[in-house]
Amino acid sequence: MQIEQYQRFYELEDKHWWFVGMRNIFYRFVNDIYRNKTDLKILDVGCGAGMIMKDLGKFGEVTGIDVEPAAMEFCHKRNIGKLCLGSGINLPFRSGVFDLVIAFNVVEHVQDDISFVKELDRVCKGGGRVILATSAFNFLWSQHDEINRHKRRYLKSGLQMILENRHLAVERITYTNCILFLPIFLAITLKKLLRRNGLSLINAYYSAPALINRFLLFILKIESLILIRFDFPYGVSLLCVGRKA
Numbered sequence: 001m002q003i004e005q006y007q008r009f010y011e012l013e014d015k016h017w018w019f020v021g022m023r024n025i026f027y028r029f030v031n032d033i034y035r036n037k038t039d040l041k042i043l044d045v046g047c048g049a050g051m052i053m054k055d056l057g058k059f060g061e062v063t064g065i066d067v068e069p070a071a072m073e074f075c076h077k078r079n080i081g082k083l084c085l086g087s088g089i090n091l092p093f094r095s096g097v098f099d100l101v102i103a104f105n106v107v108e109h110v111q112d113d114i115s116f117v118k119e120l121d122r123v124c125k126g127g128g129r130v131i132l133a134t135s136a137f138n139f140l141w142s143q144h145d146e147i148n149r150h151k152r153r154y155l156k157s158g159l160q161m162i163l164e165n166r167h168l169a170v171e172r173i174t175y176t177n178c179i180l181f182l183p184i185f186l187a188i189t190l191k192k193l194l195r196r197n198g199l200s201l202i203n204a205y206y207s208a209p210a211l212i213n214r215f216l217l218f219i220l221k222i223e224s225l226i227l228i229r230f231d232f233p234y235g236v237s238l239l240c241v242g243r244k245a
Helices: 003-012 017-034 051-059 069-077 113-123 143-147 156-165 181-194 198-206 210-226
Strands: 040-045 060-066 083-085 098-104 124-135 168-176 237-244
Touching: 003 069, 017 051, 017 098, 017 124, 017 168, 017 210, 017 237, 040 051, 051 060, 051 098, 060 069, 069 083, 098 113, 113 124, 113 156, 124 156, 124 168, 156 168, 156 237
Parallel strands: 040 060, 040 098, 060 083, 098 124
Antiparallel strands: 124 237, 168 237
16 A cells, blocks of 8 residues: 555544444444453554554453554554554564454455455464454456555455365354445546546545535445345445354
8 A cells, every 4th residue: 555545544544424423333233242342452454544443442452453654653643552664464563362363354455365364363362353344356456456566356255265274163254235235336437438648537436525424434334234134235345253163
């Protein structure tokens, strides 16, 4: 991911509808599993600017690791101290250390996703969990993916196979950002047809008038409530919970 994107994320993570809404969905998944836990050892792989770390702090001690020094700087601005500069492909931790290992929109950036998940599995304790959030459906590929240096988008079956090959039992896997799937698909298709410059796409993705931003966030909040009981058959993103034997 480009360094300037960390600055953009830092500025938008606490107010932009996508960041706030998807983080809320992710948090609800974790809370549903660990509602009364406060002593977990958690690893946030690809911690970025640190908002996920702050959200999960109520469940225990959170360590963040990122390959980019800029991520460390922005985490420090949020007064997050337990950080490590390093790669998710070669995590500098002993095996079986963490109760929960998360990677929020990271695996799509990694060239060797199988080795990446293998490392997440290695540092996870027996009985612990690995939770991944990522991008879905290659036909949704756009200049947004290219600007953010994504390697691929995933089908539910493909992501599940990667986890199960590491003997991580998939407790739950579902598409997310389902309600907005059609308008996002149509917008991406129109952009491709018009052959617009990638910069206009990224600005459109991250910029929204306040009223529209609140409306889109409201939709994702509704979705988070539906996901308490039901899985979605399609969506712009994927969320998967795997448990180590």
